[in-house]
Structures are given as structure tokens and as C-alpha cells.
Amino acid sequence: MHITLRRPDDWHLHLRDGAMLQGIVPESARDFARAIIMPNLVPPVVTGADAAAYRDRIVAALPPGADFTPLMTLYLTEGTDPDDLAETARSGMITAVKLYPAGATTNSDSGVRDIEKVMPVLERMAEVGLPLCVHGEVTDPEVDIFDREAVFLETVLDPLRARLPELKVTLEHVTTSDGVDYVRGADTNLACTITTHHLIIDRNHMLVGGIRPHYYCLPIVKRAAHRTALRQAATSGDARFFLGTDSAPHVDAAKETGCGCAGVFSASNTMPLLAQVFEQEGALDQLEAFTSLNGPAWYGLAPNESQIVLEKKPGNFPARIETGAGPVTLFDPGFDIEWRVRR
Ligand SMILES: NC(=O)N[C@@H](CC(=O)O)C(=O)O
Ligand SMILES: [Zn+2]
Ligand SMILES: [Zn+2]
Numbered sequence: 001m002h003i004t005l006r007r008p009d010d011w012h013l014h015l016r017d018g019a020m021l022q023g024i025v026p027e028s029a030r031d032f033a034r035a036i037i038m039p040n041l042v043p044p045v046v047t048g049a050d051a052a053a054y055r056d057r058i059v060a061a062l063p064p065g066a067d068f069t070p071l072m073t074l075y076l077t078e079g080t081d082p083d084d085l086a087e088t089a090r091s092g093m094i095t096a097v098k099l100y101p102a103g104a105t106t107n108s109d110s111g112v113r114d115i116e117k118v119m120p121v122l123e124r125m126a127e128v129g130l131p132l133c134v135h136g137e138v139t140d141p142e143v144d145i146f147d148r149e150a151v152f153l154e155t156v157l158d159p160l161r162a163r164l165p166e167l168k169v170t171l172e173h174v175t176t177s178d179g180v181d182y183v184r185g186a187d188t189n190l191a192c193t194i195t196t197h198h199l200i201i202d203r204n205h206m207l208v209g210g211i212r213p214h215y216y217c218l219p220i221v222k223r224a225a226h227r228t229a230l231r232q233a234a235t236s237g238d239a240r241f242f243l244g245t246d247s248a249p250h251v252d253a254a255k256e257t258g259c260g261c262a263g264v265f266s267a268s269n270t271m272p273l274l275a276q277v278f279e280q281e282g283a284l285d286q287l288e289a290f291t292s293l294n295g296p297a298w299y300g301l302a303p304n305e306s307q308i309v310l311e312k313k314p315g316n317f318p319a320r321i322e323t324g325a326g327p328v329t330l331f332d333p334g335f336d337i338e339w340r341v342r343r
Contacts, residue, residue, distance in 0.1 A: 002311040002342070003284055007304040008271060008291035010035040012133070012172050012193045012244025014263070015058055015070070016325075017041050023323025024249050025061040027267040029068035031341055033304040036133070036244070037070045039098055040107040044075035048088035055093075067306070071095040071299075073133060077110050078117040082124035089130045095299060096131045096170065097121075101156075103139045104148075105218040106248065106262055115160065126166040131299065133170045136179070137219050146203075149219050150178040157182075165189065170298070173198065173246045175219040177229035183240050184233075191298045193244025194234050194290075196270045199277050200333050202227045213255045214329050217248065218262040234290050235283035242294035245270050251326035266331035271308070272315045273331075275339035279312075308341055315340035 013035040015024050028035055037058065039045035045054050051072040058070045073096045074080070074088065080097075088094055099118075100111030112118055125132060136157060137148035161169065171183060171192040183192045197217065202224040206215040215221060233241045247270070248263030255261055266273070271291070278287040287310075296303045315337040320329040 002309050003275070003287070004307050004309050005288040006292040007031075007033040007306045007308050008243065009033055009295050009304065010245050010247070010267070010270075011170070011242055011295045011299075012036055012038065012195075012246050013267065014038045014040070014246070014248040016249060017054070017057065019324030020249060020251070020328075021057060022061045023321060023325075023328070024267070025058060025068075026063050026066070027321065028247070029062055029066040030268070031271045031308060032267075033067060033306065034069045034071055034301075036095060037072055039073045039075035040100065040105075042107055044077070044107065044110050045073070046075050046077055046080065046110075047084065048074075048091060048093050050074075051088070051093050073098045075100070075110065076112060076118055076121065076132075078112060078114065080118065080121050082121045085121060085130070086124050086128050089128050094130070096133045097125060098133045098135070100135045101137065101139050101152075104135050104137045108135070115156065122160075122164055122167055126164055126168075129168065131168040131170055133172050136171050136174070145220055146222060149174070149176050153178060153182045161186070161190065172244060173219060174230070175222050176226045180229045180233045184238070191240040191242070191294075193246070194230055194241055195244060195246040195264070196266045196273050197221070197264045197331055198227065198230055199234060200227075200273065205334060213260040214264065214332065216255070216260055216262055217246070217264045231277065231281055235278055235281045235286045237286045237289050239289070239294045239297060241290065242298065243270075243274070243291045249323070249328040251323070252320065252329055253326060255329065264331050265328050268321065268330055269315070269317045269333075269337060271310060271341050272337050272339040273333055275310045275312075276337065279339075310339050311342050312338055313340050314338060
């Protein structure tokens, strides 16, 4: 059995920088044609010049003959200037701007503490039609880590959208039924990405029988009922749901330690895993919409012309890949992978 799809895109990806970049870029370029590149480097990608330089480093790390276009983003800070941003958007250098609530996740210290301070920027973005990608979790220490997405929707995102309905918002890596319901309930200007791993694991996989640091990511994996809601959304064909792997490599030494980093590295095996998930859901016919059609439509881009073939044959992936920064463990779904991409 095999299925043919338009070549997929990844609408939320971390490629890192420096010694790691070279090892990581080919893992996405193999299957994906384009990806929205997250700007949470240290220091973050905040100006058009930063984005241009980072894009050049990514392109330089591509294997010969690779066909992969990085779609750049800027990291929104309380110091971002609306005019500079509008100018960068006009130049075509960026596809979106990323909002990290300060302290919410990996390398988010330069993020936004007070949304009021960035309202002029958001208003300008709404005017020029530049989408805002959002890490949707509150950082209030009083709020339980499993509730941070739901509380964000109610206390931050909903008020923001009520105030600025013209702003186009991508809710990134949605992990709860609350998030799915919120997106379904919006008439316009809201869509969301879903990761591969949140369709496969729940918090039991992370915590029962021993703590598995390679399943630790943010937003944290939730109870099984939320995973079910995510699977329904991803396989529904609803154009507001599409793939953003949030593939977020950290070297093993930074994961397997007393205080491990958040992030799951899934770029290499995402497409075979998604074929398996969609097959389990009886929805292989919806896979192309999720990976290759809904995302471009949302971002106003044409779908890719080229195709990939997924065949139902056991796939083989290494447990980890080597990078210049050290080994990085690949997402292990906990079952045998039954599909592979035809090369
Ligand atoms: N998802 C994660 O767990 N980590 C991401 C940051 C993010 O997307 O929140 C990272 O950069 O490592
Ligand atoms: Zn995030
Ligand atoms: Zn991310």
C-alpha cells in the first residue's frame, strides 16, 4: 500500500544555530519543502537583519540539491518597533512574528511580560496582514503547568482577539481539547498547529514506569482525552488545523539531567508517524490536507507542486543523530514504525 501527497511543510520548527544547525537542517529538508523557523535563538532573532543572517546560515547548512525554503519569523519583544517591523514585512523577509510570554518556554526570557506594551506593534501587524504565532501558555507560577494553555486562552488570547479581531493569529502547538474547541469556535483569523508527538503520547507515556526526559516538552503532554481531541481535529479535514512539528532538538546531555530542557526532536520521522496515526484513525485521505494544504492556505501561499510517496513498509530510524554540538535523540513513538517515505 502507498499514498501520494503533495510535499509537506512544517509550520513550526526549531533548527537552532551554531554547531547544531548543520546536523539538524538536513533532517527537515529530506521530507519538507518549507518550514516556519522559530526565532528563539540566544540571542533571539529580533530584526530583519538578524532574520536575513539566520536564513543565510540555514541555507548554507542545506545538503547539495536540497529543495527547502526557510520561512523566517521575528521574535516579538517589548522593544519591537512597529515601523521597523512593517518595513521588514514589506521586504518579504518574514512570514510571521512570534509571541513568547516571557519565561514560558526554552529561550523565552526576552519575550513579552506586558501585552499592553506590544499593542502598537500588534495593531500595525493587523493593518499589514502579518500573522502572529503564539506560544499559548501563561507563566503565572500559581497556575498549574497542565492548565497553562487553557488559562492562556481565557485570560490572554480571547481578550486580545476581542480587542483586535483583524489580527491573524496562529495558536502554536495546541495540546488540549480546550484549545481545539477554542479554535473551532472562532469565525475568522484563528488557526492552529498540532505537533506529531502530541498526537501520539499522553502524560502517562512520559511519567508511568519511570520519567522519560525525551517526552518532556512545552506545552507539556496532557491526559489521554486531550490527545483524542487533537487526533479528531487533525484528521477532521477542518482547514484551521495543520502540522507544526515543533521539532525542538536539544543535545542528550541537556535532556538527560537533573533539570532537563523542554523539546522533542521529531523532524526525521514525522511523516511516517503521521501516516500511521492517520491510518489508525481511518483518515489517510485527510493526511494531505493536514500536512500539505491547510498550512499554505492559511499563510496565503500555494501548496507545493512536487510530491512524496509514503509506503506501508517498516521504516528504520536511528535512536539518535550526531550533530556538531553532540548527539540528539529522535522521538521514539513507543511502537514499530510501519510506514516510510519512498526515496
Ligand atoms: N516545545 C518545546 O518544548 N521547546 C521549544 C520551545 C517551544 O516551542 O515552546 C524549544 O525551543 O526547545
Ligand atoms: Zn512554544
Ligand atoms: Zn516550538
